[in-house]
Amino acid sequence: AQTVTQSQPEMSVQEAETVTLSCTYDTSESNYYLFWYKQPPSRQMILVIRQEAYKQQNATENRFSVNFQKAAKSFSLKISDSQLGDTAMYFCAFMKNGNQFYFGTGTSLTVIP
Amino acid sequence: DAMVIQNPRYQVTQFGKPVTLSCSQTLNHNVMYWYQQKSSQAPKLLFHYYDKDFNNEADTPDNFQSRRPNTSFCFLDIRSPGLGDAAMYLCATSIRGPDTQYFGPGTRLTVL
Numbered sequence: 001a002q003t004v005t006q007s008q009p010e011m012s013v014q015e016a017e018t019v020t021l022s023c024t025y026d027t028s029e030s031n032y033y034l035f036w037y038k039q040p041p042s043r044q045m046i047l048v049i050r051q052e053a054y055k056q057q058n059a060t061e062n063r064f065s066v067n068f069q070k071a072a073k074s075f076s077l078k079i080s081d082s083q084l085g086d087t088a089m090y091f092c093a094f095m096k097n098g099n100q101f102y103f104g105t106g107t108s109l110t111v112i113p
Numbered sequence: 114d115a116m117v118i119q120n121p122r123y124q125v126t127q128f129g130k131p132v133t134l135s136c137s138q139t140l141n142h143n144v145m146y147w148y149q150q151k152s153s154q155a156p157k158l159l160f161h162y163y164d165k166d167f168n169n170e171a172d173t174p175d176n177f178q179s180r181r182p183n184t185s186f187c188f189l190d191i192r193s194p195g196l197g198d199a200a201m202y203l204c205a206t207s208i209r210g211p212d213t214q215y216f217g218p219g220t221r222l223t224v225l
Contacts, residue, residue: 032211033211035213035214037216043218044203044216044217044218044219045156045203045205045216046216047213047214047215050213091155091156095211096211100158101146101158101214102158103155103156103157104155105154105155106153106154106155
């Protein structure tokens, strides 16, 4: 069975600072996809960033970047220049076999003014 | 522009009274998913459709069923809701399997 672990239930960061959210996963698959989703309070879930396991280069989307360590099965999210709008629940997710999608338990991030 | 639409946003039902939640999409995506998300927990996949092919997660209760009459619409039927079924129900779509999922705003179900 696939599991996704987010060991930090809550985190906070000062506005304009950098924060890293951790995620580890367990799988025997060699080909899979990893995602970070953001769920702001009372708003819908949106994609932050995605990574294909076969790509060695870490994905980057503006202020968001990942540190993908395939051998260690680690997929952390770095948010640079944190903004108040980054306050949300962040879910790490794993996908294999096309349609089987597994979420971690989430990290609640608060950006402090 | 709304891409994944869920109706209603809030649904109240009585214990044991059947309820149907609706999801529609304007993206023409092949895959549609239903998730259950309880307070402060991760979304849990209930089932998904790849086109007309229905895929049920092994631990999804029999009380939950789904219909996809066409590409655009997918319904979640809860035959006899219990208090434990109170949750946010999320619909999502993707073009194909290993791809980004686009989520709707969710329907919050309350069971009295």
